[in-house]
Amino acid sequence: MKIKTQLFGEIEFKEDLIIKFVPGPIGFEQLNKFLLIKADDDIFYWLNSIEKPEIAFPLVGIRIIDDAFPEERNFEPFGIVTLNSDVLKITVNLKAPVYINQISKTGFQKILDTDKYPIRYNLFKE
Amino acid sequence: MLILTRKIEEEIKIGSDVTIKVLSISEGQVKLGISAPGNVAIFRSEIYEKVKMVTIEASESCTEKPKDLSKLKIRKISDEDERS
Numbered sequence: 001m002k003i004k005t006q007l008f009g010e011i012e013f014k015e016d017l018i019i020k021f022v023p024g025p026i027g028f029e030q031l032n033k034f035l036l037i038k039a040d041d042d043i044f045y046w047l048n049s050i051e052k053p054e055i056a057f058p059l060v061g062i063r064i065i066d067d068a069f070p071e072e073r074n075f076e077p078f079g080i081v082t083l084n085s086d087v088l089k090i091t092v093n094l095k096a097p098v099y100i101n102q103i104s105k106t107g108f109q110k111i112l113d114t115d116k117y118p119i120r121y122n123l124f125k126e
Numbered sequence: 127m128l129i130l131t132r133k134i135e136e137e138i139k140i141g142s143d144v145t146i147k148v149l150s151i152s153e154g155q156v157k158l159g160i161s162a163p164g165n166v167a168i169f170r171s172e173i174y175e176k177v178k179m180v181t182i183e184a185s186e187s188c189t190e191k192p193k194d195l196s197k198l199k200i201r202k203i204s205d206e207d208e209r210s
Contacts, residue, residue: 006188006189007188007189023167025181026174026177026178026181027177027178027179027181027182028181028185042195043195043200044191046188055185056185056188057181057184057185058184058187058188058191064200064202065200065201065202065203066202066203066204067204068203069203080180080181080184081184081187082180082183082184082187083184083187083188083190083191083192084187084190084192085190085192086192087192087195087198090192093177093180093181093184095173095177096177096180096181111169111173111174111177119176119177119180120180121201122201123200123201124195124198124199124200124201125198125199125200125201125205126198126199
């Protein structure tokens with residue numbers, strides 16, 4: 001399959017790489033098929049919609065921020081990142097993590113029932 | 127909008143497998159018990175709306191990626207614990 005992404009231009013991939021979200025991420029429930037793309041030069045992943053290739057969510061693995069983050073069996077927690085040209089304004093949504101299982105190729109987003117994790121958590125410090 | 131009046135311990139069914147029960151009522155607050163299958167997502171509306179807003183912002187921020195991140199340190203949750 002081929003899609004035209006905003007960030008990486010046209011990319012070709014095998015169908016077995018598709019990660020299914022049923023439902024899709026919050027606010028994007030109708031989007032169910034994604035590619036998880038990792039550029040090797042930094043910490044970010046990109047969850048790129050296949051149905052609407054112009055839509056992508058920057059992600060970061062939450063394990064690099066918090067060792068004690070709530071686990072979901074066999075799933076890896078990611079936070080949706082709001083990027084900013086001013087790096088100190090880059091935030092991660094820890095309140096509503098995206099859990100992905102890269103073996104079963106499934107994912108879901110959850111809203112945590114705790115106030116410990118903010119919706120806008122500053123990712124970097126000087 | 128359908129409007130129903132319920133007393134404490136009374137329930138409302140939405141479809142065949144979602145049940146909402148009024149558990150208690152006190153000054154300006156209602157406590158509800160919700161039974162639903164695991165695949166039914168239940169959210170506090172205002173938090174859902176906030177998460178949705180941030181997710182939309184994130185999807186629109188893709189092109190804002192700064193070039194050089196090598197000098198920056200990841201802010202860890204445990205950093206906060208040390209400070210407090």
